[in-house]
Amino acid sequence: PLLTIGTRGFAVLSLFLVGNLVTCCAIVPLISGLVPRLRGFVTETAFVFGTIGGILGVTASGVYISWVPGNTAGSFATGALWAWYGNNYDWRPFVAALASSTAVTYVWSALAWVVRRAGVQGPGVSGVLMRIPGMKFVTATPHWSPGCHVGPPAGSKLAAWDSTRTGATSNGHKPTQPV
Numbered sequence: 001p002l003l004t005i006g007t008r009g010f011a012v013l014s015l016f017l018v019g020n021l022v023t024c025c026a027i028v029p030l031i032s033g034l035v036p037r038l039r040g041f042v043t044e045t046a047f048v049f050g051t052i053g054g055i056l057g058v059t060a061s062g063v064y065i066s067w068v069p070g071n072t073a074g075s076f077a078t079g080a081l082w083a084w085y086g087n088n089y090d091w092r093p094f095v096a097a098l099a100s101s102t103a104v105t106y107v108w109s110a111l112a113w114v115v116r117r118a119g120v121q122g123p124g125v126s127g128v129l130m131r132i133p134g135m136k137f138v139t140a141t142p143h144w145s146p147g148c149h150v151g152p153p154a155g156s157k158l159a160a161w162d163s164t165r166t167g168a169t170s171n172g173h174k175p176t177q178p179v
Helices: 002-006 012-034 044-065 072-086 091-117 124-129
Strands: none
Touching: 012 044, 012 072, 012 091, 044 072, 044 091, 044 124, 072 091
């Protein structure tokens, strides 16, 4: 994707702007998911929705700043363009990214926590993706099945990497030369 975007003739600083805004959209949900005390509260689904909420918040801030009454479609297009590409590192889209991603992450986490306390268990983002053929290995859970919600099957010795498929020797270490 970067090669395609790079050949379009966009200004390099504006491409960095987009990268920085996406990072701002994802940093609060990411750090929240990595805090040990919040791991059971902030889930992968909260991370995904929090990041999407940040992206929508940046776009909404641009639309709000660029709004022209009577020109709804033009205001949306101009606002989104300004927020993501032409704001020259204005502080408002960055604050919108942080605020909206934080709000969506914690509101989603709180609602999901209440639902889990009521005894309802959902599949999460990985559970939805793993129903797509070939995605079990992308999400690093080859033991998963549609009825499985908790860990590998009983008696399974699945490690971080499966030594039966990676060419490991009997002592568990990778060989120094091809086997």
